Amino acid sequence: MSGIQGYALVITGGLFALYTVTAGVDFGAGLLGLAAFLRRNAAAARIAEEVIAPVWEVTNVFLIIFTLALVSLFPGATGEFGDVLLLPVATGLLFLVVRYMAFGLREAFPASHRVLAAVHGIAGWLVPAPLMAFLVVSEGIGMKRAAGLLQLDGGRLLASPLTWALVVAALAGELALGGSLLLGFAVSRGEPAAAACFRRWALTGLAISAGGGAAATWLLARSGLIQPSPWLAPLALLALVALAVSVWLLTVARPRRRPFVTILIAYGAGLAAFGISHLPYLFRPVITVAQALNDPPMLAVLVPTFGFALVGAVPLVAWIYLYLPDRQFSRPES
Amino acid sequence: MVARNLAWARVLTGTTLGFHIIFATLGVGMPLFILIAMVLAARRDDPDLALLARRWIRALVILVVTGAASGTLIGLDLYLFWPRFMAVAGRVIILPLVLEGFAFLVEAAFLALYLYGGAHLSRGKQIALWVPVTVGAGASGYLITTMNAFMNAPAGFVLRAGRPADVHPWAALFNLATPTETAHVLVTAYLTTGAILAATAAVSLLRGARHAYFRKAASLAVSVTAPLALAAIYTGDQAGKFLALHQPEKLAALEGLLQTTRAAPEVLFGWFSARSGQMVGGLRLPLPGLLSYLATGRFHATILGLHAFPRSTWPPLVVHDLFDAMVGIGFYLVGALFWYAIPLWRQGGSHRPGRLRLWLLALSGPLAMLAIELGWIAAEEGRQPWLIYGLMADRQGVTTAPGLPLVGAVYLPLYVALVVVTIVALRATFRRHRLRIDPASDEMAEVYTDARAGSPQSQPLAPGRWGWWQR
Numbered sequence: 001m002s003g004i005q006g007y008a009l010v011i012t013g014g015l016f017a018l019y020t021v022t023a024g025v026d027f028g029a030g031l032l033g034l035a036a037f038l039r040r041n042a043a044a045a046r047i048a049e050e051v052i053a054p055v056w057e058v059t060n061v062f063l064i065i066f067t068l069a070l071v072s073l074f075p076g077a078t079g080e081f082g083d084v085l086l087l088p089v090a091t092g093l094l095f096l097v098v099r100y101m102a103f104g105l106r107e108a109f110p111a112s113h114r115v116l117a118a119v120h121g122i123a124g125w126l127v128p129a130p131l132m133a134f135l136v137v138s139e140g141i142g143m144k145r146a147a148g149l150l151q152l153d154g155g156r157l158l159a160s161p162l163t164w165a166l167v168v169a170a171l172a173g174e175l176a177l178g179g180s181l182l183l184g185f186a187v188s189r190g191e192p193a194a195a196a197c198f199r200r201w202a203l204t205g206l207a208i209s210a211g212g213g214a215a216a217t218w219l220l221a222r223s224g225l226i227q228p229s230p231w232l233a234p235l236a237l238l239a240l241v242a243l244a245v246s247v248w249l250l251t252v253a254r255p256r257r258r259p260f261v262t263i264l265i266a267y268g269a270g271l272a273a274f275g276i277s278h279l280p281y282l283f284r285p286v287i288t289v290a291q292a293l294n295d296p297p298m299l300a301v302l303v304p305t306f307g308f309a310l311v312g313a314v315p316l317v318a319w320i321y322l323y324l325p326d327r328q329f330s331r332p333e334s
Numbered sequence: 335m336v337a338r339n340l341a342w343a344r345v346l347t348g349t350t351l352g353f354h355i356i357f358a359t360l361g362v363g364m365p366l367f368i369l370i371a372m373v374l375a376a377r378r379d380d381p382d383l384a385l386l387a388r389r390w391i392r393a394l395v396i397l398v399v400t401g402a403a404s405g406t407l408i409g410l411d412l413y414l415f416w417p418r419f420m421a422v423a424g425r426v427i428i429l430p431l432v433l434e435g436f437a438f439l440v441e442a443a444f445l446a447l448y449l450y451g452g453a454h455l456s457r458g459k460q461i462a463l464w465v466p467v468t469v470g471a472g473a474s475g476y477l478i479t480t481m482n483a484f485m486n487a488p489a490g491f492v493l494r495a496g497r498p499a500d501v502h503p504w505a506a507l508f509n510l511a512t513p514t515e516t517a518h519v520l521v522t523a524y525l526t527t528g529a530i531l532a533a534t535a536a537v538s539l540l541r542g543a544r545h546a547y548f549r550k551a552a553s554l555a556v557s558v559t560a561p562l563a564l565a566a567i568y569t570g571d572q573a574g575k576f577l578a579l580h581q582p583e584k585l586a587a588l589e590g591l592l593q594t595t596r597a598a599p600e601v602l603f604g605w606f607s608a609r610s611g612q613m614v615g616g617l618r619l620p621l622p623g624l625l626s627y628l629a630t631g632r633f634h635a636t637i638l639g640l641h642a643f644p645r646s647t648w649p650p651l652v653v654h655d656l657f658d659a660m661v662g663i664g665f666y667l668v669g670a671l672f673w674y675a676i677p678l679w680r681q682g683g684s685h686r687p688g689r690l691r692l693w694l695l696a697l698s699g700p701l702a703m704l705a706i707e708l709g710w711i712a713a714e715e716g717r718q719p720w721l722i723y724g725l726m727a728d729r730q731g732v733t734t735a736p737g738l739p740l741v742g743a744v745y746l747p748l749y750v751a752l753v754v755v756t757i758v759a760l761r762a763t764f765r766r767h768r769l770r771i772d773p774a775s776d777e778m779a780e781v782y783t784d785a786r787a788g789s790p791q792s793q794p795l796a797p798g799r800w801g802w803w804q805r
Binding site: 053054055057058060061062063064065067068069071072074075076078079080081082083084085086087089090093094096097098100101103104105109149151152294295297298301302305306309313316317320324325 | 396398399400402403404405406407409410413414415416417418420421422423424425426428429431432433435436438439440442443445446447449450451498499501502503504733734735736737738740741744745748751752755756758759762
C-alpha cells in the first residue's frame with residue numbers, strides 16, 4: 001500500500017471512529033436521559049440533558065464529514081455504496097430527523113417532556129442500527145446483482161447473524177460510551193444517585209457490546225472474512241486489556257473520565273482491527289481500496305486538507321465533549 | 335427504472351432544497367446581523383441592542399436544530415439519490431464540500447462554546463467567540479455555492495472515456511461561474527435575512543409597540559439591508575451577463591427568448607404556447623434593445639434564442655415567469671427598504687415611520703424569501719437537462735436502486751413536519767421568553783414564563799446588558 005493510500009485509509013477510518021464515538025455519546029446520553037427520567041432520577045436526567053445540549057450539532061457534522069471523506073477519498077466506490085445503501089441510510093436519516101424535531105420541540109416545550117423525551121431518546125438511540133448495514137454490506141453480505149448493477153438484498157441482510165451482532169454491539173455501545181461519560185460528570189458534581197445509574201448502564205452496555213463484538217468477530221472468522229495481518233493480534237490484545245481496565249475503573253468509587261477514555265481505546269482498537277481485517281477490500285469482493293481511491297492530484301489536496309483540519313478540530317471537539325458541560329453548569333445561576 | 339428514479343430523485347432533491355434553503359439562508363445571514371447587534375450594543379452600551387442580539391440568537395438556535403436536520407438530509411441525499419454524479423464530483427469538485435464540512439464544524443463548535451460556555455466572559459471575548467460562527471456560516475454558504483457554480487461551468491478536468499482526467503481541484507473550485515454566483519448567493523442571503531428581521535420589527539410596530547427597542551431593531555436591519563438590495567441587483571446583473579457568455583440557452587429560457595434577435599427587447603412574463611410555438615401574453619418594455627443591453631452592455635448586440643439549440647436541451651420555459659417574479663421582488667425590495675432607510679438616515683433616532691412604510695417593510699420579509707425560492711427553482715430548472723452543464727445529463731447521475739418511491743413517501747411528509755415543528759418551536763420559544771417593559775427604568779427586558787405543572791409563573795430574567803443567552 002502506498003503512503004497516500006495509507007493516509008487516506010487512516011483519515012477515513014479515523015473519521016468513522018470519530019463519528020461512532022461522538023454519536024455513541026450523544027445518542028447514548030439521550031437514551032440514558034430518558035431512562036433516568038422515567039425512573040424519576042431527576043439528577044441523572046438533568047446531567048444527560050446538559051451534556052447533550054452543547055454537542056449534538058458537532059456530532060451531526062461528523063456524520064457529514066465522514067460521508068464526504070468516503071466520497072472524496074474513495075469515489076470509485078461511491079456509485080455502488082450509494083445504490084446498495086439507499087434504504088438503510090435513508091432509514092437512519094429518518095430516525096435522525098425525528099430526533100431533531102423532538103429536540104427542537106423540547107427546547108420550546110419543557111412542560112411536554114414525557115412524550116418528547118421518549119421520541120428524542122429512542123429515535124436517537126436507533127440511528128446507528130440501520131447504519132450498521134454499511135459495515136455488513138462492505139463485507140459483501142446482503143447485496144445482489146440485478147441487470148449488471150449491485151442492489152441491496154434486504155432479506156439476506158436481515159437474515160445475516162452478522163447484521164444483528166453488529167446492531168447489538170452498536171446499540172449497547174452507545175450506552176457504554178454515553179454512560180461512562182455521564183458518570184464522570186455525575187461524579188464531578190457530587191451526584192451519587194446519578195453516578196450509580198450511569199455506572200450500571202455503562203457496565204451493562206459494555207458487557208453486551210463486547211458480546212456483540214465477539215460474536216461479530218467469530219462470525220467473520222467462520223466465514224473466512226478476516227484477512228491475516230500482523231496487526232490483528234496486538235490490536236485484539238489492546239482491546240481486551242482496555243476492556244478489562246474499563247470494567248475495573250467503572251467499579252471504583254470516583255472514576256471521573258478515565259473509564260470513558262479506556263472504553264474509547266477498546267472501541268478504537270476493535271474498529272482498527274475490523275478495518276485492517278477487511279483489507280485490501282473496501283467493498284468485498286467488488287472494489288478494492290486501490291480501485292476506489294481518488295486520483296493523485298486530488299489526493300494531494302484532500303489528504304493535507306483533512307489532516308490539518310482534523311488536527312485543529314479534534315482537540316477543540318474533545319474539549320467540548322469532555323469539559324464544556326462542567327464549565328457551563330458550574331455557573332451559579334444554572 | 336431510470337425514468338421513475340429520475341422523477342423521484344428530482345422531486346425529493348427539489349423538495350429537500352426547497353425546505354433547506356429557508357434554513358440555510360437564515361443560517362448564513364443571521365450570525366452576521368447578530369454580530370453587528372453585539373458590536374453596536376458594546377460600542378453604545380445599549381441594552382436594547384444587547385437584548386435584540388439575544389432574541390435573534392434564540393431564533394437562530396431553533397433554526398439551527400431544524401436546519402441541521404434538513405442540511406444532513408440534503409448532504410446525504412446527494413450521495414443516495416445521485417451516486418454517479420457524486421462519483422464524478424468526488425474526483426473533481428469535492429474539495430469545496432470538504433472545506434464546507436469543516437467550516438460547518440467551526441460554526442457548530444463555536445456556537446456550542448458561545449451558548450454553553452460564554453455567558454460569563456467579557457463583552458470582547460463574547461464577540462470574539464461569535465466571529466467564527468459568522469465566518470463559518472458565510473464560508474459554508476460560499477463553498478457550497480462553488481459546487482453549484484461548477485455544475486453550471488465545469489472546469490479543472492477533461493473527460494476521457496467517461497472518466498475525469500487531468501484534474502486540477504483548485505481550477506474546478508474557482509470556475510468561471512464562481513465569482514458571480516457566490517457573490518449573488520451571499521448578498522441575497524444577507525439581504526433576505528435582513529428583510530425578514532426588519533419585517534418582524536415592522537409587524538411589532540404595526541401592532542402598536544412603542545418602545546425604542548422595536549425601532550432600533552427595524553433601523554439596524556434596514557440600514558444594513560438597504561445597500562444589500564442594490565448589491566443584489568448588481569450581482570444579479572453580473573450573473574445574467576455570465577449566462578449570456580457561457581450558458582446562452584439558460585439565459586434564453588429565463589428571458590423567454592425563442593428567436594435569436596439583434597437588439598433584443600425585454601419582455602416581462604408571458605407563457606409558451608405549444609400551438610403557435612411562440613411566447614404569448616408577455617409585456618414588452620418600450621425601451622428597444624433593453625435585453626441586449628442588460629446581457630452584454632450593448633443595445634444592438636445579438637442574443638441567442640432557444641431555437642439556436644437542439645430542442646432536447648431546452649430548459650422548461652416556466653423558468654421565465656419565475657425569473658421575472660424574482661427580479662420584480664428584487665426591485666420591490668430596493669424601493670421598500672430605501673423608502674424606509676432614507677428618512678431614517680436623515681432623522682436618526684427621531685425617525686417615526688408611517689404605517690404605509692411599515693406595511694411595505696413588513697411585506698419585504700416574506701417576499702424576499704419567496705424570491706430566494708423562485709431564484710433557485712429558476713436556476714436549477716434553467717440548467718435542465720444537465721446535471722453538469724454540457725457533460726452529464728441528470729438521468730446519467732441518478733441512482734439505480736429500487737425503493738426510491740418508498741423513500742419519497744416517507745420523506746415528503748417529513749419535510750412538512752419539519753417546517754411545522756420549526757414554526758411551533760419558534761412561537762413557543764418566544765411565548766416562554768416574552769418582552770416586558772420594566773416600569774421603573776422603562777427598560778425592555780425578557781421575562782421567562784414556565785407553565786409547567788399547571789402553575790404558570792413569571793420570573794424576570796436579569797435585564798441582561800450582557801449574558802446574551804440565558805435559559
